[in-house]
Amino acid sequence: MIAILGAGKMGEALLSGVLRAGRRPSELVATARREERAVLLRERYGIETVSNADAAAKAETLVIAVKPQDMGALLDEIRPHVGGDRMVVSMAAGIPTAFIEERLPAGTPVVRVMSNTPVHVDEAMSVISAGSHAGEEHLKLAEELLSPVGKVLRIPESLQDGATALSGSGPAYFYYLVEAMVDAGILLGMPRAAALEMVIQSAVGAAVMLRDSGEHPVLLREAVTSPGGTTISAIRELERHGVRAAVLEAIEAARNRGRELAGG
Numbered sequence: 001m002i003a004i005l006g007a008g009k010m011g012e013a014l015l016s017g018v019l020r021a022g023r024r025p026s027e028l029v030a031t032a033r034r035e036e037r038a039v040l041l042r043e044r045y046g047i048e049t050v051s052n053a054d055a056a057a058k059a060e061t062l063v064i065a066v067k068p069q070d071m072g073a074l075l076d077e078i079r080p081h082v083g084g085d086r087m088v089v090s091m092a093a094g095i096p097t098a099f100i101e102e103r104l105p106a107g108t109p110v111v112r113v114m115s116n117t118p119v120h121v122d123e124a125m126s127v128i129s130a131g132s133h134a135g136e137e138h139l140k141l142a143e144e145l146l147s148p149v150g151k152v153l154r155i156p157e158s159l160q161d162g163a164t165a166l167s168g169s170g171p172a173y174f175y176y177l178v179e180a181m182v183d184a185g186i187l188l189g190m191p192r193a194a195a196l197e198m199v200i201q202s203a204v205g206a207a208v209m210l211r212d213s214g215e216h217p218v219l220l221r222e223a224v225t226s227p228g229g230t231t232i233s234a235i236r237e238l239e240r241h242g243v244r245a246a247v248l249e250a251i252e253a254a255r256n257r258g259r260e261l262a263g264g
Contacts, residue, residue, distance in 0.1 A: 002145070003059035004030045005052055005074065006066035007041055010091060013119040014063065014149060019045060020122075021148035031055050056081040061141065064100075065091045068261070075103035082108060087138050089113055089145065093164055094262035097131030097157060109134040111142040112157060114168050115150070124150030125167040129157035161262070165254035173250070178203060 002018065004011045007030040015030060025046040032038040038049035056062060056078035066074050071092050082088075088110045090100055097110040104110075110131035115124045126146045130139055143152045155163060178199050185195025210217060225231040238244070 001059040002028050002061045002063065003050075003055035004028065004063045004065055005055055005078070006064065006070070007032050007037070008065060008067075010115065010117075010119060011063070011065035012041065013124075014065070014091075014115075014146070015041075015045060015047070017119070017122055017149035018145065029055050029059060052077050053081050056086070057083075060085060061087050061089065061145070063089045063091065063145070068092045068094050071095050071099070072103070075100060079104055084108075087111070087134075087141060089142055091115060093168065094161070094258055096160075096262065097129070097134075101131055101133065107133050109138045111138055112160060113142065113146065114160060114164050115146070116168050117171050119149045122149050125170070126150055126152045127155050127160065127163040127167065128152060129155055129160055131157075161258045162255050164258050165251045169251075169254050173247070174203065 002023070004015050007015060011030070015028060018028065019025065026048075028045075029048045029050050030038075030041050031052050032041060032049060041047060042049055050058070052074060062078070062082070064071070064074065071090075082104050084105065084107065086108060088100060088104065088108060090097070090110060091113045093114060095112070097112050100110045101108060111134050112129045112131065113126055115126040118124050119126075124146070126149070128139060128142050128146070139154060146152045178196075181199045182192065182195045185198065186192055190198075206220075209215075209220060213220065221235075225235060
């Protein structure tokens with residue numbers, strides 16, 4: 001049985017994906033801080049909602065999807081109920097596996113996960129890392145759990161803060177770029193709706209080409225960039241304004257902020 005502790009937006013998205021992938025509602029339980037939220041989950045998915053302690057005692061796989069600041073209290077609550085055959089999957093941003101291992105019975109296998117918001121449309125990028133007691137079988141179980149809602153990639157835990165900055169926050173960078181491109185369309189005299197539709201489809205098409213072609217992004221960009229043409233004029237302006245350097249510095253700043261938050 002799988003228990004999702006703290007079934008907020010991310011937890012619910014995972015729950016929904018697991019059910020669509022073929023799991024029966026009887027194979028899952030969930031917890032929620034508010035009773036109205038628990039009622040919604042029961043009515044929407046037909047699953048059982050229980051207390052955190054009951055979930056920890058009942059399920060073999062515990063998916064912890066609470067906010068980072070709530071992790072310590074939750075671990076203290078469930079510790080007496082976590083048996084030796086439990087596996088813990090943590091979706092809490094910035095919380096290292098060592099923090100969880102220290103607060104649960106010795107030897108508990110922990111897998112750390114960072115997913116992003118496209119989990120809601122089954123297009124998430126989830127990166128997973130094994131704690132000191134997690135082995136190949138635990139990573140495979142985590143992959144099976146997360147694959148219905150997107151792509152899963154294994155990385156060393158030392159890279160988790162960077163992954164959070166790159167893919168966890170990544171959708172926001174794209175939305176920011178889309179917003180700027182739509183404003184440019186409006187500046188050029190286009191209605192907002194038309195500009196938005198053009199930019200969205202351009203983004204979707206470019207992403208699919210990048211994913212499916214196997215080509216390096218430089219080659220795909222060069223295929224659009226004719227000598228003396230419109231695209232190279234735009235690229236020149238992006239370079240002149242230091243957009244590439246700004247992106248590098250922005251993602252590095254996100255990584256550094258993640259480390260600060262994790263540290264206290």
